[in-house]
Amino acid sequence: MSDLTKLTLSDALDGMAKGDFSSEELTKAHIDACMDGADLNAFITTTFEQAMDGAKASDARRKAGDVGKLEGAPLGIKDLFCTEGVKTTAGSKILGEFTPTYESTVSANMKADGMVMLGKLNLDEFAMGSSNETSAFGPVINPWKAGGRKGEDLVPGGSSGGSASAVAADLCLGATATDTGGSIRQPASFTGTVGIKPTYGRCSRWGTVAFASSLDQAGPIAKTVKDSAILLESMAGYDPKDSTSINAEVPNWAASCGQSVKGLRIGIPKEYSIDGMPADIQSLWDQGIEMMKAAGAEIVPISLPHTKYALPAYYVVAPAEASSNLARYDGMRYGLRVDGKDLADTYERTRTEGFGDEVRRRIMIGTYVLSAGYYDAYYLRAQKVRTRIVQDFENAWETCDAILTPTAPSAAFAVGRKVSDPVQMYLNDIFTVTTNLAGLPGISVPAGLDKDGLPLGLQIIGRAMDEATVFKAASALEDAAGFTAKPEKWWI
Numbered sequence: 001m002s003d004l005t006k007l008t009l010s011d012a013l014d015g016m017a018k019g020d021f022s023s024e025e026l027t028k029a030h031i032d033a034c035m036d037g038a039d040l041n042a043f044i045t046t047t048f049e050q051a052m053d054g055a056k057a058s059d060a061r062r063k064a065g066d067v068g069k070l071e072g073a074p075l076g077i078k079d080l081f082c083t084e085g086v087k088t089t090a091g092s093k094i095l096g097e098f099t100p101t102y103e104s105t106v107s108a109n110m111k112a113d114g115m116v117m118l119g120k121l122n123l124d125e126f127a128m129g130s131s132n133e134t135s136a137f138g139p140v141i142n143p144w145k146a147g148g149r150k151g152e153d154l155v156p157g158g159s160s161g162g163s164a165s166a167v168a169a170d171l172c173l174g175a176t177a178t179d180t181g182g183s184i185r186q187p188a189s190f191t192g193t194v195g196i197k198p199t200y201g202r203c204s205r206w207g208t209v210a211f212a213s214s215l216d217q218a219g220p221i222a223k224t225v226k227d228s229a230i231l232l233e234s235m236a237g238y239d240p241k242d243s244t245s246i247n248a249e250v251p252n253w254a255a256s257c258g259q260s261v262k263g264l265r266i267g268i269p270k271e272y273s274i275d276g277m278p279a280d281i282q283s284l285w286d287q288g289i290e291m292m293k294a295a296g297a298e299i300v301p302i303s304l305p306h307t308k309y310a311l312p313a314y315y316v317v318a319p320a321e322a323s324s325n326l327a328r329y330d331g332m333r334y335g336l337r338v339d340g341k342d343l344a345d346t347y348e349r350t351r352t353e354g355f356g357d358e359v360r361r362r363i364m365i366g367t368y369v370l371s372a373g374y375y376d377a378y379y380l381r382a383q384k385v386r387t388r389i390v391q392d393f394e395n396a397w398e399t400c401d402a403i404l405t406p407t408a409p410s411a412a413f414a415v416g417r418k419v420s421d422p423v424q425m426y427l428n429d430i431f432t433v434t435t436n437l438a439g440l441p442g443i444s445v446p447a448g449l450d451k452d453g454l455p456l457g458l459q460i461i462g463r464a465m466d467e468a469t470v471f472k473a474a475s476a477l478e479d480a481a482g483f484t485a486k487p488e489k490w491w492i
Helices: 009-018 022-034 048-062 107-113 162-166 185-191 225-235 279-294 305-328 343-354 355-370 375-396 422-429 433-438 469-483
Strands: 043-046 072-078 116-121 174-179 194-197 217-222 265-269 299-302 402-406 441-447 457-464
Touching: 009 022, 009 048, 009 217, 009 225, 022 048, 022 072, 022 116, 043 162, 048 107, 048 116, 072 107, 072 162, 107 174, 107 225, 162 174, 162 185, 162 217, 174 194, 174 225, 185 194, 185 441, 185 457, 194 469, 217 225, 225 441, 225 469, 265 279, 279 441, 279 457, 279 469, 305 355, 305 375, 305 422, 305 433, 355 375, 355 422, 375 433, 402 469, 441 469, 457 469
Parallel strands: 072 116, 072 174, 265 299, 265 402
Antiparallel strands: 043 116, 174 217, 194 217, 194 441, 402 457, 441 457
16 A cells, blocks of 8 residues: 555645645555455445546646645545535435535535545434444444454444544545534544534535534544644635525634644533543543643633533434424435325335434434424423533633543444444433534544553534634644554455
8 A cells, every 4th residue: 555645634735736746646545545445334435537537637737836725635525515426325225326416515615625536435324323333334444443453343433434434544635524413523533533523604514414403514534633724724614505604714724733822721621520431531631631731721620510411402402403304305306215105105115214213213302302292391491401501611711712621431332332222322422512502613632542552532622713722722732642543454
């Protein structure tokens, strides 16, 4: 395998700018890596022929002096983003043969910046899952194994497991992802990669298959903090086609990386020290606190008292919105259609065969909490909790500039271990859902290994629209942690 696949996005862009190698050479190396890594099941659809054509076109543009932010970089796109002329499945049988005639705003921005698309990355069905085991196209496998080559297969986290696995295995230089309750940050933590969920509204949701509209937000998974900043700069921006898009300039976030954090106030919420938290996670968090202190930051104890209600509130709000969004998949307009003896039977057959167990479970939960007699008891109460969580963060910003927490309550676990226990699976989101409910930016940075040699991440949370501080703090944490571990390439 070519060493070109080991490059960071930043280094690859610099190398092409210097003429050390071409996009065609870089893309060919990553295509070879993707073919070698087929056992990871990270891709649902590959577009290798189009990628090589795109790389040649990129090299021609570069020769002519027309260079975009992502010029010639081979990247992966989560199969939740609609891509014109390329199948977009959302990891579901019901959209298994859907080929959009339009492009999502996020992927269109990246293509305009010179991205070379390697293909569409696997995910939990409709982004509903924390392990990437609910996909209709089979589970994604984490490139990491406990005990090396002979260890059992581990999950990469979800729902953006294909994105995280592909980046961790050096199949692509970076990837798009989406985060509704932690679906960027938890997979990043499980795979030793960097993943950021920006402020709600930073990235357009237009052309992205919806799960929960008030929570969904696109972001990147990358190898480094700087790489994630470069990708987010391309993905973000105002979009008049999306009513939730924020009309604000996109800063030069890459410039924030490497800046001093001296005097920066880092909040440590006491509520994140939960009962039964593995010693490895607590130890890493303690180390992270000392790292930030050594870098010149001020450590400030804070309280987020409504954190304990965040997970139950999320699993009311998210399914409620999902039940509404997924009502459009009825076999009438597009997607799978299973004919029945009458209209009602056609609906039932289509949705029964088209949706997997987890999606059906969440639709039923959502329908229940929105039904007459239960709306006030569940949905309305959950929205009140959400308001309290927002207020908790507003109070915290009076004494701190960013917040440091663990990303996930464990390292990656074995395929099949939790998939039959929804409650255990939902608990994976315990440290991440608060930022989605509050619409805040959050990033996961790989900071260490557990006792089995598996990666663990720490999370930086920032104020709304203050990704610059998040990147600054995350970069300092990355430098201090010095995480360089890579999985053994057992799949080759």
